[in-house]
Amino acid sequence: MVLTTDVPTREQLVRRAADLVPLLRGNAAWAEENRRVHEDSIEALADAGVFRMRVPHRYGGYESDTRTLVEVAAELGRGDGSTSWVASVYWIPTWMAGLFPDHVQDEVFATPDVRVCGTLSPSAMAAPADGGVVVNGKWAFISGAWHSHWQVIVAVLVAPDSEPAPIMALVPMSDLQIVDDWHTAGLKGTGSVSTVAQDLFIPAERVMHLGAILSGQAASASNAGRPIYRAPLLPVASASSVGSAIGMARGARDAFLERLPDRKITYTGYASQREAPLTHLQVAAATMKIDQAEFHAHRLSSLVDTKGETGAEWTLEERARARADMGAVCRLAKEAVDTFAAASGGSSIYSHVPIQRIARDIQAVNLHALMHPNTNDELYGRVLCGLEPNTLYI
Incomplete structure (x- = not known):
């Protein structure tokens, strides 16, 4: 699926974020009490295009540069730190999704205003399986998990013929269990709960070696020459x-x-x-x-x-x-x-x-x-x- 869209300027996106400050401030106490971002705030962020800022342009995204991310998050943070934190956390795994093969991106970005959460902590184990890997483990501090569609997970792959190595994979949230354990002193409104995988099969096309990612080796042909990648x-x-x-x-x-x-x-x-x-x-x-x-x-x-x-x-x-x-x-x-x-x-x-x-x-x-x-x-x-x-x- 290939979409085209008019890309807002940095000034337009910052102005949209600034316009959300009263709403975010009004929802901040609710978010803290309920330990997640208010649904109205999520919808407002989507309407303002915040979730499209690191989506590839061919899927209707903006491919915003990081200076724009800084200025938009700063405005959101004036309204509510937790909401701004979740928005900025979504930007990172969404960008990471753009490193996967193009046909995998077609699946992820088919959801309008897709929200991808994630972590870089390899707190799970993976084993080779026919056509992919099987993962078991738990990831903590998954900000925005309640409102996400996908999660980028990291696990240690243990194979009989090689040294253990960290891998990164894309997983639909429906394949994971959410553990409501976010009882904290700060950033309460981020909903940074834990997620669990139990005997979860992940196809090979949605798995990449973390070492390759950290060294700048992506698998996307379409995004390889794009500045943000x-x-x-x-x-x-x-x-x-x-x-x-x-x-x-x-x-x-x-x-x-x-x-x-x-x-x-x-x-x-x-x-x-x-x-x-x-x-x-x-x-x-x-x-x-x-x-x-x-x-x-x-x-x-x-x-x-x-x-x-x-x-x-x-x-x-x-x-x-x-x-x-x-x-x-x-x-x-x-x-x-x-x-x-x-x-x-x-x-x-x-x-x-x-x-x-x-x-x-x-x-x-x-x-x-x-x-x-x-x-x-x-x-x-x-x-x-x-x-x-x-x-x-x-």
């Missing part, structure tokens, strides 16, 4: 993720400034918090942190997009810096949110005040294994010191 997986994933963190920081500033005019500083002579020099210093410092986070996000997305347009080879240092930039965005966004949260006073701990939720959400982002600032700084420093990376995820 001429980049390694980890830099693509890094650039796809950072906009949500920036959006949470911007949302924290919005929430703080909205309450500011009516707040005093208890047990001081300040009848208005807005008049206190301490507040001026806090707001300026936090805003500068957001600006710095935006620098790293834009440097990262510019690198991914420029390399995709030119087809230039990636150096090891560039790949490590991509992860370092992602970590820097997360750290700086958290520092900004922490400043606004600390300045929000005791009344901010009530559940109806958004700043407490945003603080918990950005903390959860910073704990993510691939986004953790310390892990990414160490990897970058290791490469800068002339050592080989101690991970495949680069």
Whole structure:
């Protein structure tokens, strides 16, 4: 099935995302209480074209560059961090689906506004079978699983005639069991439940070796020359993720400034918090942190997009810096949110005040294994010191 579509500009997509902020803010408390994105928010994201941004153009998608992903996610994140997180997570496995053979893509992208969730963690085992593999195992932290049509799974293939090796496969959600175990302190609204495969047969056409994917070897003939597919997986994933963190920081500033005019500083002579020099210093410092986070996000997305347009080879240092930039965005966004949260006073701990939720959400982002600032700084420093990376995820 081949479709054509008018591709919205970056400005149009960002404006659509900005228009969703009131709806997402209105649904944020429901999402947190129910531990998944509100159905109305999912429908609104679909109507705005958010789920088409990493779909190949021939299926009606936009093939948006990563700078557009950053700016759209930042607007969504102003409304609700969990919803923005889920949208950005969908972008990554959707892009990964475009690496599979074209006839496999025909099946995946036959669903309008298809949503693909996934993971890079090889927490399942696979065994060879006639015409494919049989998989057993469980994957945790599957953001957006409740609203997904497909999942990208990773498992370790153990074959009698070769060394164990990680594989990546596409699986319909109907073939997996969802375990409702998402009871967390942050990013509650993402619905990042676990999924389980039990004696699941996956045909060979929907299986690829993860090592080949990480080294840039795709199986799609149609997408091979497209700019968004001429980049390694980890830099693509890094650039796809950072906009949500920036959006949470911007949302924290919005929430703080909205309450500011009516707040005093208890047990001081300040009848208005807005008049206190301490507040001026806090707001300026936090805003500068957001600006710095935006620098790293834009440097990262510019690198991914420029390399995709030119087809230039990636150096090891560039790949490590991509992860370092992602970590820097997360750290700086958290520092900004922490400043606004600390300045929000005791009344901010009530559940109806958004700043407490945003603080918990950005903390959860910073704990993510691939986004953790310390892990990414160490990897970058290791490469800068002339050592080989101690991970495949680069």
